[in-house]
Amino acid sequence: MATALSLTHLGSLMRGVRSVDEVGADERAASLAKRSIKKSSKLWALDLAIRCMDLTTLEGADTPGKVAAMCAKAIRPKPGDPTIPSVAAVCVYPLRIPDCVDHVRGSSVRIASVATAFPSGQSFTSIKIAETEEAVRAGAHEIDMVIDRGAFLSGDYQRVYDEIVAVKEACGPAHLKVILETGELGTYDAIRRASILAMAAGADFIKTSTGKVQPAATLPAALVMMEAIRDFGRETGRPVGFKAAGGIRTAKQAISYLVITYETLGPDWMTPDRLRLGASTLLNDVLMQVEKERTGAYQSPDYFTID
Amino acid sequence: MALTKKQSAELARQEFEYAPAPESIDHVKIQPRYGLFIGGRMVEPHSKKRFPTINPANEKKLAEVAEADEVDVDRAVKAAGKAFDSWARLAPSRRARYIFRISRLIQERSRELAVVETMDGGKPIKESRDVDIPLSAAHFFYYAGWADKLEWAFPNRKPRPLGVAGQVIPWNFPLLMLAWKIAPALAAGNAVVLKPAETTPLSAMLFAEICMQAELPPGVVNIVTGAGKTGSLVVTHPDVKKVAFTGSTEVGKLIQRAIAGTGKKLTLELGGKAANIVFEDAPLDQAVEGIVNGIYFNQGHVCCAGSRLLVQESIAEPLLDKLKRRLSTLRLGDPLDKNTDIGAINSKAQLEKIQGLVESGIEEGAELYQPECVLPERGFWFPPTLFTNVSQSYRIAREEIFGPVLSVLTFRTPNEAVEKANNTPYGLSAGVWTDKGSRILWMAERMRAGVVWANTFNRFDPTSPFGGYKESGYGREGGVHGLLPYVELT
Numbered sequence: 001m002a003t004a005l006s007l008t009h010l011g012s013l014m015r016g017v018r019s020v021d022e023v024g025a026d027e028r029a030a031s032l033a034k035r036s037i038k039k040s041s042k043l044w045a046l047d048l049a050i051r052c053m054d055l056t057t058l059e060g061a062d063t064p065g066k067v068a069a070m071c072a073k074a075i076r077p078k079p080g081d082p083t084i085p086s087v088a089a090v091c092v093y094p095l096r097i098p099d100c101v102d103h104v105r106g107s108s109v110r111i112a113s114v115a116t117a118f119p120s121g122q123s124f125t126s127i128k129i130a131e132t133e134e135a136v137r138a139g140a141h142e143i144d145m146v147i148d149r150g151a152f153l154s155g156d157y158q159r160v161y162d163e164i165v166a167v168k169e170a171c172g173p174a175h176l177k178v179i180l181e182t183g184e185l186g187t188y189d190a191i192r193r194a195s196i197l198a199m200a201a202g203a204d205f206i207k208t209s210t211g212k213v214q215p216a217a218t219l220p221a222a223l224v225m226m227e228a229i230r231d232f233g234r235e236t237g238r239p240v241g242f243k244a245a246g247g248i249r250t251a252k253q254a255i256s257y258l259v260i261t262y263e264t265l266g267p268d269w270m271t272p273d274r275l276r277l278g279a280s281t282l283l284n285d286v287l288m289q290v291e292k293e294r295t296g297a298y299q300s301p302d303y304f305t306i307d
Numbered sequence: 308m309a310l311t312k313k314q315s316a317e318l319a320r321q322e323f324e325y326a327p328a329p330e331s332i333d334h335v336k337i338q339p340r341y342g343l344f345i346g347g348r349m350v351e352p353h354s355k356k357r358f359p360t361i362n363p364a365n366e367k368k369l370a371e372v373a374e375a376d377e378v379d380v381d382r383a384v385k386a387a388g389k390a391f392d393s394w395a396r397l398a399p400s401r402r403a404r405y406i407f408r409i410s411r412l413i414q415e416r417s418r419e420l421a422v423v424e425t426m427d428g429g430k431p432i433k434e435s436r437d438v439d440i441p442l443s444a445a446h447f448f449y450y451a452g453w454a455d456k457l458e459w460a461f462p463n464r465k466p467r468p469l470g471v472a473g474q475v476i477p478w479n480f481p482l483l484m485l486a487w488k489i490a491p492a493l494a495a496g497n498a499v500v501l502k503p504a505e506t507t508p509l510s511a512m513l514f515a516e517i518c519m520q521a522e523l524p525p526g527v528v529n530i531v532t533g534a535g536k537t538g539s540l541v542v543t544h545p546d547v548k549k550v551a552f553t554g555s556t557e558v559g560k561l562i563q564r565a566i567a568g569t570g571k572k573l574t575l576e577l578g579g580k581a582a583n584i585v586f587e588d589a590p591l592d593q594a595v596e597g598i599v600n601g602i603y604f605n606q607g608h609v610c611c612a613g614s615r616l617l618v619q620e621s622i623a624e625p626l627l628d629k630l631k632r633r634l635s636t637l638r639l640g641d642p643l644d645k646n647t648d649i650g651a652i653n654s655k656a657q658l659e660k661i662q663g664l665v666e667s668g669i670e671e672g673a674e675l676y677q678p679e680c681v682l683p684e685r686g687f688w689f690p691p692t693l694f695t696n697v698s699q700s701y702r703i704a705r706e707e708i709f710g711p712v713l714s715v716l717t718f719r720t721p722n723e724a725v726e727k728a729n730n731t732p733y734g735l736s737a738g739v740w741t742d743k744g745s746r747i748l749w750m751a752e753r754m755r756a757g758v759v760w761a762n763t764f765n766r767f768d769p770t771s772p773f774g775g776y777k778e779s780g781y782g783r784e785g786g787v788h789g790l791l792p793y794v795e796l797t
Contacts (some may be wrong), residue, residue, distance in 0.1 A: 028596050
């Protein structure tokens with residue numbers, strides 16, 4: 001557990017975070033997106049994309065039935081094809097956790113729940129802590145919290161930091177993913193600063209977006225966060241995971257994230273323990289691409305279940 | 308059944324091996340032998356001599372090209388002289404139309420040109436595809452626009468074309484250098500005789516086809532292939548009014564001597580030993596990308612390459628750490644593979660030159676770093692290399708290596724950075740990495756370099772003039788400045 005820092009220290013620490021050149025970061029991300037991943041490497045990447053996926057539903061209209069169907073899909077993405085692995089986790093609202101518990105029992109699929117007044121984070125700290133505790137009690141293995149962007153953008157880094165520390169404590173054994181909502185932070189400098197802040201406060205993962213704000217995950221934002229992870233690891237020796245979420249709908253996009261992870265953080269991050277892709281509609285496109293690579297032909301979407 | 312945790316872990320331990328992703332070469336037709344492009348058609352060389360051009364990535368012969376002798380060069384210059392009269396008198400908007408057409412044809416045949424450029428020169432396909440060919444087309448496009456606006460380029464003056472321009476280009480960016488030379492010459496109303504480098508003549512041969520396709524009037528562009536001897540015949544021919552050369556400082560000096568007193572106009576774009584200067588407040592990760600792009604782009608075969616890294620001492624350690632890690636992710640191999648970052652060294656002679664200079668660096672006491680890297684068995688290869696503990700006096704800090712070799716030096720203050728950066732006979736380019744805008748301007752004012760890049764490196768655009776200070780040459784190419792060497796102002 002990170003020790004609390006005083007306000008003055010934290011403020012100057014944050015101002016001292018190294019800057020990011022926007023043009024350069026965009027260019028680097030664009031060049032990595034041009035990697036051509038074919039044949040055996042594509043199959044390997046698609047398999048990893050499934051294993052790293054947080055299959056997500058975060059709608060007001062979510063019901064026990066909808067969540068149950070998603071859990072089935074998470075465990076066995078392609079019925080009748082045991083070579084397709086399970087996804088890493090299902091990601092739901094806190095009230096839907098109990099609907100997942102029975103369905104994922106006995107499988108490798110974890111339950112992740114958003115918490116802390118998702119997606120805006122504009123609520124009382126006490127409520128965020130209580131929500132986290134309840135979610136863990138209900139059976140969540142992983143908590144996806146949002147940072148208080150209002151506090152962050154007004155320069156109140158201490159508040160953001162303290163809140164992450166408190167939520168991390170409330171998580172107990174559960175893993176904490178801290179959502180920065182990069183689309184609301186405005187600059188890559190701020191994304192880098194928020195990344196360092198979240199990791200210093202104890203985040204197990206840092207995550208790009210809620211999926212409720214545009215732009216959601218982008219490759220350059222991911223690159224900036226990964227570079228922060230790399231530097232933080234170099235300074236502290238603690239590896240922090242990365243999760244991209246929001247707007248990742250195609251296998252091609254997913255592979256771009258894997259490439260950028262591989263070339264920025266290295267092979268140690270090519271595992272669900274350190275890399276996640278949060279998505280609601282990505283899985284079927286990945287399955288279609290797997291079929292295409294195996295058979296050489298695209299199959300009708302009717303062969304892939306909609307859950 | 309889903310995979311067990313153990314199985315997952317095993318899968319996860321496997322490396323992300325990128326499968327080969329070679330660019331297709333089926334659509335490319337390279338003829339077994341080429342003639343000379345004189346008077347609008349391919350002709351047999353008078354010399355009857357030919358020499359092979361090979362693929363430096365596998366040493367296989369691609370084609371045989373003609374070696375032009377004195378008679379051949381004379382024919383080419385005469386053809387250009389004959390074409391010049393009507394070309395210069397052609398309505399400028401008509402001239403523009405031909406140049407636009409060339410630009411369009413380069414775009415249409417861009418895949419083919421990219422593949423040929425990569426096969427003949429060894430550069431990665433991603434660079435020929437994304438940099439060389441698009442920039443070549445852009446250059447013709449840009450100068451086509453000037454053809455009928457020359458009087459606006461030189462207000463209150465009357466610009467007139469010079470006549471026949473003799474142009475000799477290097478092997479590092481064959482088609483792009485051809486574009487830099489031919490586009491402004493044609494726009495200003497000149498005719499040209501161009502000699503491509505002997506190791507990379509093929510894209511120029513394709514360009515000859517493009518001239519025919521564009522129905523460019525015969526003789527406006529002539530291309531003679533050959534080695535140094537042919538080049539010397541082109542620049543010393545008495546009917547050549549203007550000489551443009553890009554290449555080594557050594558040859559540049561020879562040319563200058565050879566044509567002294569002849570009244571020929573001359574522009575030279577020669578060697579460089581650019582400083583890439585990283586201040587302690589720089590965005591480090593992007594600076595690392597800029598350093599990599601600065602020296603490992605095109606295997607370091609770049610006259611404006613950032614071959615000297617000047618890093619502020621306070622951040623030398625983390626920066627070098629990051630740089631070394633980054634070097635280990637560079638992918639060296641088949642230049643036609645779309646994922647290749649570092650291709651083949653252009654020729655055996657160049658490889659030997661690089662090896663020699665690297666050995667001198669080790670002998671003089673610099674510390675060598677090369678990432679683990681498997682070099683292909685055939686062809687000419689050199690791994691990305693960096694030297695630390697380099698002093699200003701070492702050969703690797705003074706001489707142009709023209710290969711993927713970076714010399715790292717440190718500095719303490721901005722003044723020291725300027726002093727060290729300018730302490731070279733060259734002055735083609737420089738890079739400054741800092742978050743502080745005022746420092747960028749302060750540095751740019753003091754750098755003796757034709758181009759100073761701020762927080763970027765090796766960025767080119769047809770609208771931007773390019774050229775050197777000191778022994779890096781004189782005259783500018785690109786932009787409105789690039790027209791000046793091709794006109795006479797009255």
